[in-house]
Amino acid sequence: MKYFGAGLGEVHKELGKIIRKADCLADARRLFSELHGALHLSEVSGGEENELDRLTGDLEDPEYAVMVTSKDETIAWALWHIARLEDLTMNLLVSGGEQVWNREWARCLGTADTVEEKVL
Incomplete structure:
Protein backbone atom coordinates (compact mmCIF):
# COMPACT_ATOMS: atom_id res chain seq x y z
CA MET A 1 0.00 0.00 0.00
CA LEU A 59 -0.80 2.44 -10.81
CA GLU A 60 -3.07 0.23 -12.83
CA ASP A 61 -6.68 1.43 -13.28
CA PRO A 62 -8.19 -1.00 -10.71
CA GLU A 63 -5.80 0.27 -8.03
CA TYR A 64 -7.51 3.68 -8.03
CA ALA A 65 -10.58 1.98 -6.50
CA VAL A 66 -8.89 -0.07 -3.76
CA MET A 67 -10.19 0.35 -0.21
CA VAL A 68 -8.06 -1.58 2.27
CA THR A 69 -10.78 -1.29 4.93
CA SER A 70 -14.27 0.16 4.95
CA LYS A 71 -12.87 3.23 6.71
CA ASP A 72 -10.40 4.02 3.92
CA GLU A 73 -10.91 6.22 0.90
CA THR A 74 -9.92 5.27 -2.61
CA ILE A 75 -7.19 7.08 -4.49
CA ALA A 76 -9.81 8.10 -7.05
CA TRP A 77 -11.92 9.70 -4.30
CA ALA A 78 -8.92 11.55 -2.87
CA LEU A 79 -8.02 12.96 -6.30
CA TRP A 80 -11.67 13.98 -6.88
CA HIS A 81 -11.77 15.67 -3.46
CA ILE A 82 -8.58 17.62 -4.17
CA ALA A 83 -9.99 18.82 -7.50
CA ARG A 84 -13.30 19.82 -5.90
CA LEU A 85 -11.63 21.80 -3.14
CA GLU A 86 -9.50 23.67 -5.64
CA ASP A 87 -12.52 24.32 -7.85
CA LEU A 88 -14.42 25.69 -4.87
CA THR A 89 -11.65 27.81 -3.40
CA MET A 90 -10.19 29.21 -6.59
CA ASN A 91 -13.38 29.81 -8.57
CA LEU A 92 -15.70 30.95 -5.79
CA LEU A 93 -13.45 32.45 -3.15
CA VAL A 94 -10.56 33.84 -5.18
CA SER A 95 -12.01 34.80 -8.56
CA GLY A 96 -15.61 35.27 -7.45
CA GLY A 97 -16.81 33.17 -10.38
CA GLU A 98 -18.76 29.96 -10.73
CA GLN A 99 -17.45 26.49 -9.92
CA VAL A 100 -16.64 24.17 -12.79
CA TRP A 101 -18.71 21.50 -10.98
CA ASN A 102 -22.06 23.24 -11.17
CA ARG A 103 -25.71 22.17 -11.37
CA GLU A 104 -25.45 21.69 -15.13
CA TRP A 105 -22.59 19.18 -14.72
CA ALA A 106 -24.47 17.42 -11.92
CA ARG A 107 -27.54 17.05 -14.16
CA CYS A 108 -25.44 15.82 -17.11
CA LEU A 109 -23.88 13.12 -14.93
CA GLY A 110 -27.22 12.16 -13.38
CA THR A 111 -26.15 13.13 -9.88
CA ALA A 112 -28.20 16.30 -9.47
CA ASP A 113 -30.52 14.76 -6.87
CA THR A 114 -27.67 13.55 -4.67
CA VAL A 115 -25.32 16.53 -4.96
CA GLU A 116 -27.71 19.44 -5.45
CA GLU A 117 -27.21 20.66 -1.90
CA LYS A 118 -23.41 20.42 -2.29
CA VAL A 119 -23.26 22.45 -5.49
CA LEU A 120 -23.21 26.12 -4.59
Missing part, protein backbone atom coordinates in the same frame (compact mmCIF):
# COMPACT_ATOMS: atom_id res chain seq x y z
CA LYS A 2 1.29 3.43 -0.90
CA TYR A 3 0.88 6.37 1.46
CA PHE A 4 0.84 10.01 0.52
CA GLY A 5 0.98 13.48 1.99
CA ALA A 6 2.95 13.19 5.20
CA GLY A 7 2.95 16.62 6.82
CA LEU A 8 0.42 18.19 4.45
CA GLY A 9 -2.26 18.21 7.15
CA GLU A 10 -0.13 20.50 9.28
CA VAL A 11 0.50 22.85 6.34
CA HIS A 12 -3.25 22.93 5.67
CA LYS A 13 -4.01 23.71 9.33
CA GLU A 14 -1.51 26.57 9.31
CA LEU A 15 -2.99 27.95 6.09
CA GLY A 16 -6.46 27.79 7.63
CA LYS A 17 -5.27 29.86 10.60
CA ILE A 18 -3.82 32.69 8.51
CA ILE A 19 -5.70 32.75 5.21
CA ARG A 20 -8.07 35.57 6.24
CA LYS A 21 -5.43 37.70 7.94
CA ALA A 22 -4.43 40.60 5.70
CA ASP A 23 -1.00 40.89 7.32
CA CYS A 24 -0.29 37.19 6.54
CA LEU A 25 -1.13 37.26 2.84
CA ALA A 26 2.42 36.52 1.68
CA ASP A 27 2.68 33.54 4.05
CA ALA A 28 -0.77 32.28 2.99
CA ARG A 29 0.26 32.43 -0.68
CA ARG A 30 3.46 30.55 0.08
CA LEU A 31 1.60 27.82 1.99
CA PHE A 32 -1.06 27.52 -0.71
CA SER A 33 1.66 27.17 -3.36
CA GLU A 34 3.35 24.49 -1.27
CA LEU A 35 0.08 22.54 -0.97
CA HIS A 36 -0.73 23.02 -4.65
CA GLY A 37 2.67 21.71 -5.68
CA ALA A 38 2.29 18.65 -3.47
CA LEU A 39 -1.28 17.85 -4.56
CA HIS A 40 -0.79 18.10 -8.33
CA LEU A 41 1.38 16.21 -10.74
CA SER A 42 4.70 17.96 -11.28
CA GLU A 43 3.79 18.72 -14.89
CA VAL A 44 0.82 20.77 -13.57
CA SER A 45 2.61 22.45 -10.69
CA GLY A 46 5.76 23.09 -12.74
CA GLY A 47 7.99 21.60 -10.09
CA GLU A 48 10.21 18.59 -9.70
CA GLU A 49 8.87 15.04 -9.40
CA ASN A 50 6.79 14.84 -6.25
CA GLU A 51 4.92 12.34 -4.08
CA LEU A 52 1.84 12.39 -6.31
CA ASP A 53 3.95 11.54 -9.37
CA ARG A 54 5.46 8.62 -7.46
CA LEU A 55 2.06 7.52 -6.12
CA THR A 56 0.21 7.47 -9.42
CA GLY A 57 3.03 6.83 -11.89
CA ASP A 58 2.79 3.05 -11.90
Whole structure:
Protein backbone atom coordinates (compact mmCIF):
# COMPACT_ATOMS: atom_id res chain seq x y z
CA MET A 1 0.00 0.00 0.00
CA LYS A 2 1.29 3.43 -0.90
CA TYR A 3 0.88 6.37 1.46
CA PHE A 4 0.84 10.01 0.52
CA GLY A 5 0.98 13.48 1.99
CA ALA A 6 2.95 13.19 5.20
CA GLY A 7 2.95 16.62 6.82
CA LEU A 8 0.42 18.19 4.45
CA GLY A 9 -2.26 18.21 7.15
CA GLU A 10 -0.13 20.50 9.28
CA VAL A 11 0.50 22.85 6.34
CA HIS A 12 -3.25 22.93 5.67
CA LYS A 13 -4.01 23.71 9.33
CA GLU A 14 -1.51 26.57 9.31
CA LEU A 15 -2.99 27.95 6.09
CA GLY A 16 -6.46 27.79 7.63
CA LYS A 17 -5.27 29.86 10.60
CA ILE A 18 -3.82 32.69 8.51
CA ILE A 19 -5.70 32.75 5.21
CA ARG A 20 -8.07 35.57 6.24
CA LYS A 21 -5.43 37.70 7.94
CA ALA A 22 -4.43 40.60 5.70
CA ASP A 23 -1.00 40.89 7.32
CA CYS A 24 -0.29 37.19 6.54
CA LEU A 25 -1.13 37.26 2.84
CA ALA A 26 2.42 36.52 1.68
CA ASP A 27 2.68 33.54 4.05
CA ALA A 28 -0.77 32.28 2.99
CA ARG A 29 0.26 32.43 -0.68
CA ARG A 30 3.46 30.55 0.08
CA LEU A 31 1.60 27.82 1.99
CA PHE A 32 -1.06 27.52 -0.71
CA SER A 33 1.66 27.17 -3.36
CA GLU A 34 3.35 24.49 -1.27
CA LEU A 35 0.08 22.54 -0.97
CA HIS A 36 -0.73 23.02 -4.65
CA GLY A 37 2.67 21.71 -5.68
CA ALA A 38 2.29 18.65 -3.47
CA LEU A 39 -1.28 17.85 -4.56
CA HIS A 40 -0.79 18.10 -8.33
CA LEU A 41 1.38 16.21 -10.74
CA SER A 42 4.70 17.96 -11.28
CA GLU A 43 3.79 18.72 -14.89
CA VAL A 44 0.82 20.77 -13.57
CA SER A 45 2.61 22.45 -10.69
CA GLY A 46 5.76 23.09 -12.74
CA GLY A 47 7.99 21.60 -10.09
CA GLU A 48 10.21 18.59 -9.70
CA GLU A 49 8.87 15.04 -9.40
CA ASN A 50 6.79 14.84 -6.25
CA GLU A 51 4.92 12.34 -4.08
CA LEU A 52 1.84 12.39 -6.31
CA ASP A 53 3.95 11.54 -9.37
CA ARG A 54 5.46 8.62 -7.46
CA LEU A 55 2.06 7.52 -6.12
CA THR A 56 0.21 7.47 -9.42
CA GLY A 57 3.03 6.83 -11.89
CA ASP A 58 2.79 3.05 -11.90
CA LEU A 59 -0.80 2.44 -10.81
CA GLU A 60 -3.07 0.23 -12.83
CA ASP A 61 -6.68 1.43 -13.28
CA PRO A 62 -8.19 -1.00 -10.71
CA GLU A 63 -5.80 0.27 -8.03
CA TYR A 64 -7.51 3.68 -8.03
CA ALA A 65 -10.58 1.98 -6.50
CA VAL A 66 -8.89 -0.07 -3.76
CA MET A 67 -10.19 0.35 -0.21
CA VAL A 68 -8.06 -1.58 2.27
CA THR A 69 -10.78 -1.29 4.93
CA SER A 70 -14.27 0.16 4.95
CA LYS A 71 -12.87 3.23 6.71
CA ASP A 72 -10.40 4.02 3.92
CA GLU A 73 -10.91 6.22 0.90
CA THR A 74 -9.92 5.27 -2.61
CA ILE A 75 -7.19 7.08 -4.49
CA ALA A 76 -9.81 8.10 -7.05
CA TRP A 77 -11.92 9.70 -4.30
CA ALA A 78 -8.92 11.55 -2.87
CA LEU A 79 -8.02 12.96 -6.30
CA TRP A 80 -11.67 13.98 -6.88
CA HIS A 81 -11.77 15.67 -3.46
CA ILE A 82 -8.58 17.62 -4.17
CA ALA A 83 -9.99 18.82 -7.50
CA ARG A 84 -13.30 19.82 -5.90
CA LEU A 85 -11.63 21.80 -3.14
CA GLU A 86 -9.50 23.67 -5.64
CA ASP A 87 -12.52 24.32 -7.85
CA LEU A 88 -14.42 25.69 -4.87
CA THR A 89 -11.65 27.81 -3.40
CA MET A 90 -10.19 29.21 -6.59
CA ASN A 91 -13.38 29.81 -8.57
CA LEU A 92 -15.70 30.95 -5.79
CA LEU A 93 -13.45 32.45 -3.15
CA VAL A 94 -10.56 33.84 -5.18
CA SER A 95 -12.01 34.80 -8.56
CA GLY A 96 -15.61 35.27 -7.45
CA GLY A 97 -16.81 33.17 -10.38
CA GLU A 98 -18.76 29.96 -10.73
CA GLN A 99 -17.45 26.49 -9.92
CA VAL A 100 -16.64 24.17 -12.79
CA TRP A 101 -18.71 21.50 -10.98
CA ASN A 102 -22.06 23.24 -11.17
CA ARG A 103 -25.71 22.17 -11.37
CA GLU A 104 -25.45 21.69 -15.13
CA TRP A 105 -22.59 19.18 -14.72
CA ALA A 106 -24.47 17.42 -11.92
CA ARG A 107 -27.54 17.05 -14.16
CA CYS A 108 -25.44 15.82 -17.11
CA LEU A 109 -23.88 13.12 -14.93
CA GLY A 110 -27.22 12.16 -13.38
CA THR A 111 -26.15 13.13 -9.88
CA ALA A 112 -28.20 16.30 -9.47
CA ASP A 113 -30.52 14.76 -6.87
CA THR A 114 -27.67 13.55 -4.67
CA VAL A 115 -25.32 16.53 -4.96
CA GLU A 116 -27.71 19.44 -5.45
CA GLU A 117 -27.21 20.66 -1.90
CA LYS A 118 -23.41 20.42 -2.29
CA VAL A 119 -23.26 22.45 -5.49
CA LEU A 120 -23.21 26.12 -4.59
